[in-house]
Structure formats: structure tokens, C-alpha cells
Amino acid sequence: MSVLIMDYTLLDLFTSLVISATAIDSHNQPHPDSCALSNSGTILFGMNDGLRDMIKRIYSLHYRSRTGKVNNSTTITEAVGIWQDLATWQPPDALPGDQYPELYDSYTSALFTWLYLILHPESMCDEKVQSMVEKGVLAMSAITVLELLPFLLIPLFILGLASVQDEHRDFIGGLLDHIEEHTACDEVEVYRTIVERSWESQDQGLPRSWEWIQ
Ligand SMILES: *[C@@H]1O[C@H](CO)[C@@H](O)[C@H](O)[C@H]1NC(C)=O
Numbered sequence: 694m695s696v697l698i699m700d701y702t703l704l705d706l707f708t709s710l711v712i713s714a715t716a717i718d719s720h721n722q723p724h725p726d727s728c729a730l731s732n733s734g735t736i737l738f739g740m741n742d743g744l745r746d747m748i749k750r751i752y753s754l755h756y757r758s759r760t761g762k763v764n765n766s767t768t769i770t771e772a773v774g775i776w777q778d779l780a781t782w783q784p785p786d787a788l789p790g791d792q793y794p795e796l797y798d799s800y801t802s803a804l805f806t807w808l809y810l811i812l813h814p815e816s817m818c819d820e821k822v823q824s825m826v827e828k829g830v831l832a833m834s835a836i837t838v839l840e841l842l843p844f845l846l847i848p849l850f851i852l853g854l855a856s857v858q859d860e861h862r863d864f865i866g867g868l869l870d871h872i873e874e875h876t877a878c879d880e881v882e883v884y885r886t887i888v889e890r891s892w893e894s895q896d897q898g899l900p901r902s903w904e905w906i907q
Pocket residue numbers: 763764765766767
């Protein structure tokens with residue numbers, strides 16, 4: 694029987710880096726000490742399974758392309774490379790508990806959505822984006838284990854920004870409420886604020902309503 698260690702470092706990292714849209718600076722990266730634990734075979738969700746690196750690469754590309762540090766052709770080349778890596782990436786074989794497959798599915802749907810939006814920022818309503826949102830919503834709706842819910846903030850954020858259909862928005866808003874009520878997660882409000890602001894922009898017909906890095 695595996696010991697359940699809940700470590701939300703991935704969420705802390707995402708909040709401090711991606712939500713506040715700071716530059717990735719290799720000198721002041723938080724370096725969570727996950728190596729010691731990886732030897733014992735413990736899965737720290739997101740930290741030693743490849744997800745953290747994938748998120749950092751996508752975020753770095755997003756940030757650099759929006760702040761003019763890379764041109765369009767470099768953006769496309771890099772995005773295609775990350776896309777291929779994400780398409781072949783697999784969750785660890787030995788998962789620490791139930792509902793991890795759905796949790797990983799929600800992340801891959803969200804990360805594909807994010808990459809797609811970096812490449813096609815005006816194409817949020819595309820069938821391709823909306824079917825990825827649908828897939829992510831389905832995966833998230835299967836997750837009921839309380840300890841896993843805080844991890845859903847990241848896919849909820851990305852898939853929330855890409856949501857245009859009422860049923861998706863209602864689901865995402867409801868799940869944010871649920872996490873706020875049932876976990877000790879302080880970050881919900883900041884995630885919700887950005888997502889709801891994007892919905893207002895989308896409803897007003899503003900282009901790139903999903904974009905939170907200006
Ligand atoms: C884009 O940037 C890369 C790397 O700086 C450079 O090699 C390439 O020539 C640039 N492409 C265009 C079309 O400006």
C-alpha cells in the first residue's frame with residue numbers, strides 16, 4: 694500500500710510563475726527537492742513525472758512570444774516540438790491512487806489547449822479547441838477525491854479561459870466554488886477572477902479574450 698503524500702508544489706509554481714506572468718529566470722527558480730523522493734518511487738504529482746517541465750516550456754514560449762522575445766517562426770517551431778513531446782508523453786506506470794488517470798487526462802487536454810491558443814490566439818471557438826475543452830471537462834467531472842481537487846485549478850484555469858459554451862462555464866464555475874468550499878486552497882479567487890474576466894471579454898466580442906499575458 695502506498696503512502697499518500699500530497700504535495701502541491703506544482704500549484705505553487707504555477708501560481709507564482711504563470712498566473713502572475715513573470716519571466717522564467719533560471720537563477721531564481723524555486724527548486725523543490727523532489728529528487729530525494731523520486732528514488733523511493735513516490736510519485737509527486739506534476740513534479741517528477743514530466744508535467745512540470747512541460748508546463749515550464751509552454752509558459753516560457755507563451756511569455757516570450759507575447760513579449761516579443763521570439764518571432765513567429767520560432768514560436769511555431771518550438772510549439773510543434775512541445776506538441777510532439779506532449780503527444781508521446783505518458784503518465785507514470787504506477788499511479789499512487791484512484792482517479793489519477795483522469796487527473797492526468799485533464800492536464801493533457803489543458804496543455805494541448807494552451808499550446809493551440811499560443812499558436813492560434815484568435816481561434817478559441819474552433820471545433821478543435823472546443824473538443825479539447827469538452828474532453829478536459831469530462832475528465833475533471835470524474836474526479837471526486839478531495840486531495841486531488843486543488844490540482845484541478847491548473848486545468849480549470851486553462852480550460853476555463855478557452856470555454857465559450859454555457860455548460861462548460863457552469864461546470865468550471867461550479868467546480869471552482871466546490872474547491873473553495875471544501876479545500877484549504879487560498880488561490881481559488883485569483884484563478885476565478887482571471888477566468889471570469891475572460892468570459893466577460895469573450896461575451897463582449899473582444900478578440901483574444903483568453904489571453905492573460907498582455
Ligand atoms: C526568427 O528568430 C530566429 C532566432 O532568433 C532567427 O534565426 C530567424 O531568422 C528569425 N526568423 C524571421 C523570419 O525573422
